[in-house]
Amino acid sequence: MTNNVVLAPETAVTESIVVDRLRKSYERPSGGDLTYAIDGVSFEVPQGKFVTLLGPSGCGKTTTLRCVAGLEQAQEGRIDLGGQVVFDAMGKRYVRPEDRPIAMVPQSYGIWPHLKVIDNAAFPLRYGRNRGRAKDVRERALRMLDQVGLAAMADRWATQLSGGQQQRLAFARALLCEPEVLLLDEPLSNLDAKLRAQLRQELRSFQEQFGVTALYVTHDQSEALALSDKVIVMNKGRVEQIDEPQRIYARPRSSFVADFIGSANLFAVQHVSRPGPDGGVVAETGIGAVLCGESAPGARGGDGGFVCVRPENVQVRTAEGERPALSDNEFLGTVASSEFLGDRLELVVRSGDVSITAFARAGFACRPGQEVVVALDPGATRYLPD
């Protein structure tokens, strides 16, 4: 592949990033079967949006981000940034990282230790893609440092900053590149939990203020849900689901997504009825017949799949009498464990050979071994055909 830096003509752009059927394998030094680190990854990010690549270690998030940056080349697929084709395996087009309209904030901040804070911030104005355009380099860098709360430390050595301050400096420097797309590879992972929560909100508000498109990599689901306009959930090199955070949580498409995001009860299904016009099904499970108000795409009548219900959508009440009356989606069970979490109890109830996790109010009186009735809210109970 040649280092062709000729760009396609500008077109009307609404998508800042278009990734189309990207496939990449790494060569194995010891030989053996080729496996794809990313295998047919496609997604689009509209201008000014914040989109997160989320998934477990090794699922291909960083490889995808590095392909967008131009630090890796895929064997198949195409990437457009800001309406320009920056990579096309078929057309043999590859634009070098320094010629792409991007800035990258790596996990380790990428701060130059031998430079003062101000010179780190001013680096892209002096040596970057837009060098020579800015006359008032120091003033512009100072203004940006002021925005991220570091102006008073401008003349310190960069190594004299705390981790959180270095992260802000890395962010200021990236924004001074005036990128179309900001690429962030787990930029908060070296910070403690409290600082992470504070900085992620700051990061989001800077991103919105500057109107830059952000592609963010994390394996931390709460970070992804809190920050993103859309989340791309990846598993084994493939995209499992692309959706808004609320939909990812409430309407997972697969048992993998349901299990990876938050906690979920997943009951194996022996047999399921054909979905009705509203997507509802009746699923035969180890606890009996469960009414599911919705099905994920691809559901048909037949065998297999899972019922998915979040613990907050399971109600628990004390079983009254020897044979308590049960309505639809109510099941008799025995409390296996009860944990006090401050604002609520987390209960595990055994029903048949199935364990159901539920939340109850902190004052709910129950003890292990006690008989209870669990009720699954049909509107929040979902059938996943995978």
Ligand SMILES: Nc1ncnc2c1ncn2[C@@H]1O[C@H](COP(=O)(O)OP(=O)(O)OP(=O)(O)O)[C@@H](O)[C@H]1O
């Ligand atoms: N330079 C490389 N050479 C060989 N294999 C690699 C290389 N980089 C990544 N891989 C493999 O490609 C797969 C995807 O890796 P990648 O770093 O993209 O995953 P990730 O989702 O970002 O993981 P993490 O959250 O741990 O950083 C993994 O199986 C990994 O071992």
